[in-house]
Amino acid sequence: MIQLIGLKHDVKIGIREKLSIIPKHQEKCLKALLNICEEAVILSTCNRTEIYFKSKDENIISKIFEALNWDKTLIKCVFNYKEEKAIQHLMEVVCGFDSLLLGEDQILGQVRDAYEAVKASKTTQKELQRLFEKAIACGKKFRTKSKIGDIPVSSSSMVVKQAMGRGHKNFMILGYGAVGELTSKYILEGEIDLLYIAVRDIQKVNIEDPRVKIIPFKDIHKYYKEVDCVISCTSAPHNVVHLKELPNKYLLLFDLAVPRDIEEIVSENPLYEVYDIDKLGDIHDDNYKRRECSMKNNRYIVDEAIKEYIEWKTIKEISSLIIRIKHNGEDVCKERLDTFKHKKETKDNEKLAEMLLKSTSNAYINRAIEVLKEEHLKGRSKECVEIISRIF
Structure with missing residues (x-):
């Protein structure tokens, strides 16, 4: 099941x-x-x-x-x-x-x-x-x-559209997996000044765009003050954005991760506007009705x-029965073919072929008749007649 x-x-x-x-x-x-x-x-x-x-x-x-x-x-x-x-x-x-x-x-x-x-x-x-x-x-x-x-619609497109609609031009992305890569694509399609991408290994990301700077993840706290919007989408099992490391200025933060990347206490501070996955549904989307x-x-x-x-x-539940039926058919065919090979030199081939074809037909017709009689005697002929009628 x-x-x-x-x-x-x-x-x-x-x-x-x-x-x-x-x-x-x-x-x-x-x-x-x-x-x-x-x-x-x-x-x-x-x-x-x-x-x-x-x-x-x-x-x-x-x-x-x-x-x-x-x-x-x-x-x-x-x-x-x-x-x-x-x-x-x-x-x-x-x-x-x-x-x-x-x-x-x-x-x-x-x-x-x-x-x-x-x-x-x-x-x-x-x-x-x-x-x-x-x-x-x-x-x-x-x-x-x-x-x-x-x-197009994705959490990435929605948050980027929301941030750019507010006039933000300096971004930071935390993590560069599938979501981070897609988010950076949407950001770079817009008119921005700066995009920091924070990763564990800066050698693994290579983007030829003067607006992009790849930074070590361990140093993210050093760059918060230079951006207006942080979008976090790591696969970390713990928080990576901590209140004590954030600058004393307004920040728009989007947390696209589960478990959450941003400490829950951050959203309690009036300086910071935080959207997690639960709050994304509150963002108005003009394309909703079209989709x-x-x-x-x-x-x-x-x-x-x-x-x-x-x-x-x-x-699939009756596949074993189907296989058995096919094997029976192959056996009947092989038996008649062997008979033909042994007798074709001594018998009239046309009559031999007629006899073997009739024998093949009878192998199934006679069995169908036997089953029909058996089911009729058991009072179950109605379904049997329907099935045999469809076959023949």
């Missing part, structure tokens, strides 16, 4: 931090899950933690919390979907229907990365493998057909993908 546990939408960031799985811990967590599940995939982003898994155990949530060393008192903060509902949820997630920023374009890559991670560790088998491949294909098709990419309309008109792509996967999964 395919199942899913994920964080409820109304769970505050303080709780989400406790149930997040940062990249460097994912492999260890996957191994722990495989002790209690047949297959597992972890999808962990700045705004969601979801675990897709296959298990017959309908009361497995407590075991998952134990395996991941999560506080069991927080079980009330997660939902548990099974079978079709879990399948539907993933298809909606990959197309951006379940995102805080409707239709945001980063989630497809995040789902693909989650799947690639488990492919390397071999924690998926046929059902989850097929599900994620179908979901990724669905996400690509949805973006192509809906042209949602023509109405909503485009996504609604192309919802059928999601429904088709769900239907196709469920049909595949249902047919």
Whole structure:
């Protein structure tokens, strides 16, 4: 049975931090899950933690919390979907229907990365493998057909637009992973004066733009006074922006990380305006209605993908019977072919072929008649007649 546990939408960031799985811990967590599940995939982003898994155990949530060393008192903060509902949820997630920023374009890559991670560790088998491949294909098709990419939206684009709309021209980005790189792209498309990018290893980032300065992460406190806006998006398991290190001036700060990068106490100081992931939804977006309309008109792509996967999964349940039928057919064919080879020199080939073809036909027709008689005597002929009528 395919199942899913994920964080409820109304769970505050303080709780989400406790149930997040940062990249460097994912492999260890996957191994722990495989002790209690047949297959597992972890999808962990700045705004969601979801675990897709296959298990017959309908009361497995407590075991998952134990395996991941999560506080069991927080079980009330997660939902548990099974079978079709879990399948539907993933298809909606990959197309951006379940995102805080409707239709945001980063989630497809995040789902693909989650799947690639488990492919390397071999924690998926046929059902989850097929599900994620179908979901990724669905996400690509949805973006192509809906042209949602023509109405760009991401946490990065939203915060940069908000900052630039206020006239800020001096920026600092903390972290240069996928989100940091995308954020810098949006910033450099605008009319800015300066962009600091703070990284652990300055040799790993090379941007040929006179407005960009790469700085060591350990020195970020030295440059705060030179910027108007700080955008933090690291994968650190702890705070990296501390109140005591901030300058005595107004700063606009965006925290796109989970766990949070910015100390909670910073938002209590009137000098600093702080937006974390929970507050991003408050930022007005003029493109929302356009995205909503485009996504609604192309919802059928999601429904088709769900239907196709469920049909595949249902047919898979009788795959062993299908294989047996094929093997029986091969046996019947081989037996007649051997007869033809042995008798073709001594018999009239035309009559021999007619006899063998009729024998092949009778092998199935006679068996169908026998089954029909047996089912009729048991009072179950109606469905049997319907099936045999469709075959013949």
